Amino acid sequence: MTTSLPKRALFDIPEDIIYLDGNSLGPLPKGAAARANQVITEEWGGQLIRAWNSAGWMALPTKVGDRIAHLIGAPDGSVATGDTLSIKVYQALAAALKMRPDRRVILSDDGNFPTDLYMAEGLIKTIDKGYELRTPAPGDVLAAIDTDVAVVMLTHVDYRTGRLHDMETITRAAHAAGAVIIWDLAHSAGALALDIAGSNAEFAVGCTYKYLNGGPGAPAFIYARPDLTLDLEPALAGWLGHDAPFAMERHYRPAMSAERLRVGTPSVVQLSILDTALDVWDGVDMNDIRAASIALSDLFITEVEARCPDLALASPRDAQARGSQVSFGFEHGYAAMQALIDHGVIGDFRQPNIMRFGFTPLYIDRGDVVRAAEILETVIRDRLWDDPKYQTMSRVT
Numbered sequence: 540m541t542t543s544l545p546k547r548a549l550f551d552i553p554e555d556i557i558y559l560d561g562n563s564l565g566p567l568p569k570g571a572a573a574r575a576n577q578v579i580t581e582e583w584g585g586q587l588i589r590a591w592n593s594a595g596w597m598a599l600p601t602k603v604g605d606r607i608a609h610l611i612g613a614p615d616g617s618v619a620t621g622d623t624l625s626i627k628v629y630q631a632l633a634a635a636l637k638m639r640p641d642r643r644v645i646l647s648d649d650g651n652f653p654t655d656l657y658m659a660e661g662l663i664k665t666i667d668k669g670y671e672l673r674t675p676a677p678g679d680v681l682a683a684i685d686t687d688v689a690v691v692m693l694t695h696v697d698y699r700t701g702r703l704h705d706m707e708t709i710t711r712a713a714h715a716a717g718a719v720i721i722w723d724l725a726h727s728a729g730a731l732a733l734d735i736a737g738s739n740a741e742f743a744v745g746c747t748y749k750y751l752n753g754g755p756g757a758p759a760f761i762y763a764r765p766d767l768t769l770d771l772e773p774a775l776a777g778w779l780g781h782d783a784p785f786a787m788e789r790h791y792r793p794a795m796s797a798e799r800l801r802v803g804t805p806s807v808v809q810l811s812i813l814d815t816a817l818d819v820w821d822g823v824d825m826n827d828i829r830a831a832s833i834a835l836s837d838l839f840i841t842e843v844e845a846r847c848p849d850l851a852l853a854s855p856r857d858a859q860a861r862g863s864q865v866s867f868g869f870e871h872g873y874a875a876m877q878a879l880i881d882h883g884v885i886g887d888f889r890q891p892n893i894m895r896f897g898f899t900p901l902y903i904d905r906g907d908v909v910r911a912a913e914i915l916e917t918v919i920r921d922r923l924w925d926d927p928k929y930q931t932m933s934r935v936t
């Protein structure tokens with residue numbers, strides 16, 4: 540390893556907590572709160588509207604986009620930031636469909652994150668030209684790619700099970716069938732070594748509040764393959780995707796870069812927090828992160844299977860077929876997760892019975908993994924979950 544992991548000291552994480560949910564909401568990076576405070580008090584408070592220029596607010600979306608590009612294997616200028624991932628999915632899909640006007644099928648899988656499928660269904664209804672969304676089981680996607688398919692839209696790492704799609708093979712198959720491909724990297728960016736440019740995929744999208752630690756509501760990102768950019772027709776033709784926003788022209792003229800996939804005013808405070816959060820990746824090799832994540836995940840599987848025979852592994856056993864999370868099915872999964880959280884180990888729960896644990900080597904080490912498995916063993920063996928206070932489901936699980 541070329542870098543020393545973990546880097547827990549770079550985060551503000553309560554000392555008595557083992558945090559295995561960085562796949563859902565990354566923890567607070569040190570310096571993020573001070574940066575937000577500076578942006579709010581000195582820049583907004585002190586410089587007022589001048590800060591768009593004087594504090595570099597206007598340049599921030601591009602700067603942050605380039606930093607994300609480096610983490611996903613994309614060149615400078617190919618990643619735009621802003622909005623939420625749902626919006627970026629919609630934009631990528633709308634642009635991709637325009638690229639294959641003679642085809643009417645969007646192919647995804649039935650394990651995809653609900654919002655990705657909802658956005659596709661909403662877009663289909665809006666266009667109202669007989670488009671169809673096909674959602675085979677994840678393992679059947681490759682066989683379902685045919686010459687009717689306009690766009691293959693997949694999430695690289697399954698949010699429930701951590702199952703990893705083979706990006707290279709599926710991208711190649713999509714292109715061989717003449718389809719455009721969109722990869723959702725929500726659970727990949729900051730977790731896996733990615734080579735988006737090398738994959739030749741047309742589009743990639745992702746969020747920044749999971750493994751990139753940008754904080755709740757942090758802006759999303761969208762990558763468009765550079766050779767396509769100038770032909771992309773933005774469905775959401777917002778003024779900040781215009782070539783010259785402050786020319787205030789009567790008609791939309793898209794920017795001559797991936798910036799045409801921006802929409803409106805950037806969320807400056809969140810972008811600033813994200814900019815600071817991205818500092819933790821300086822000098823980090825994603826191959827080291829991936830290797831450490833596999834070692835931690837494998838250790839967790841071994842420990843939990845030895846200690847908790849009632850839990851059934853719901854993730855691929857083969858680390859190469861798995862992202863950076865491990866899930867176990869358990870009949871009383873929700874209550875067990877609440878009890879576990881009460882005992883200092885934070886993971887989360889996904890319907891119908893999945894206990895989900897994310898492994899983020901920046902701040903989790905082998906000691907944390909063994910300790911978490913020990914506490915989980917106590918929760919299951921002593922039926923600590925079997926308490927009325929753990930049975931009522933909260934709005935966020």
Ligand SMILES: *Cc1c(COP(=O)(O)O)cnc(C)c1O
Nearest residue numbers: 623624625652654694723725746
């Ligand atoms: C987390 C996640 C989202 C969330 O979308 P938002 O618009 O940011 O709320 C969407 N898709 C996938 C695959 C995700 O994992």
